Amino acid sequence: MVYKDFMLDLETMGLEPKAAILSIGIVPMNLAARKIGEGFYTRVNLESCQKLGMNIDANTVLWWLQESQEARDEFKANYAHTHITTALAAVSRFISKQAGDTMMDQIRVWGNGSMMDNALLRAAYDMADKPIPWLYSGDMCFRTLRALAPNVERVKPEIAHHALSDAEAQAKTLFAILDETGLTL
Template sequence: MNDVMVDLETMGTGPNAAIIAIGAVEFDLAKGEVGDRFYAVVSLESSVTNGGVIDPSTVIWWLGQSDEARKAVCADAEHINVALLRFTTWLSQCAARDDLRVWGNGAGFDNVVLEEAYRRSQLTRPWHFWNNRCYRTMKGLQPDLKAVRTGTHHNALDDAMTQAKHLIAVMQHRPTAAHAGGLQSCTCPSGDGSLGWPCPVHPAHESPERNVTE
């Protein structure tokens, strides 16, 4: 599967936020299916040593979360470098780097924080920057279609699963969302024309002259 939804739990809100958990799930937009999952609890100490930043207001926010969410980021923590290397291996089993699309809520946070962690660890980011995708943007096209929560809120894996399933549902309703957003249908031959334009799955198909039906 070429699409992966990522969710991070962090101790900050900036691009250098200290990561304390990584959750991810692969999914197939065309078939509406979710596949394999990834989860890593990251040692806060290693994240800070790696250059991650702790924001006091985020720490206070965490104190107000559920016991289940807080316990999930305290068990079996591993070094940030180990978690990133495991994540790279897992992503390589989902799709080739050239084909891998990574979704975040939004792409300007989860994807960027992960990229910065890879950079500080002197590791190669396992996806191309042009394959960043924003779940937040897509769900905004269908605001009346609410996500059905899976598991514990603010558990990275549970949140990634919730977001992937919601994105699939949004895409299945996309003709309505595309009309509301002033978008027209993608006519790329590998799709059914329901993903909208600009096509979020086929980034090379963004020219209206080539892809929009009048």
């Protein structure tokens, strides 16, 4: 199956573009069939982010320390995690493979907030001087769509603050919103 829609979730060490990325999760979605394809997930080496000029925010570190052990386990053995430039190349390959012959201007990447996931990942691509695998017109805001359907219950992820688990839950919530509202995208 070819996919043109992707739900993205990042776990980061800050809330602003140029924040260091801890992990990346993406699931391809077929909105018409309400189908989620096999996802992509990688943990990112924080030192490689810092060397690229990305930031680690102290308040975010303190927030992570208050989270569950399962969430904090994302930090374990971080020195052995994927270099940021390798992770970005893998994201590009994943989207390209899942999208098949879909034209780049038809690929849509959904993030939870207009200034969060997509913006932070775009900033990482820019800082690494790597091409972004979708056009700006393909940036979609899941948070905005959620706000338009406040009565639709949010699907909870199996593991909170795990990028792939969060992306899957967000995709399922998106499907529920489309079903409830009758919107077609």
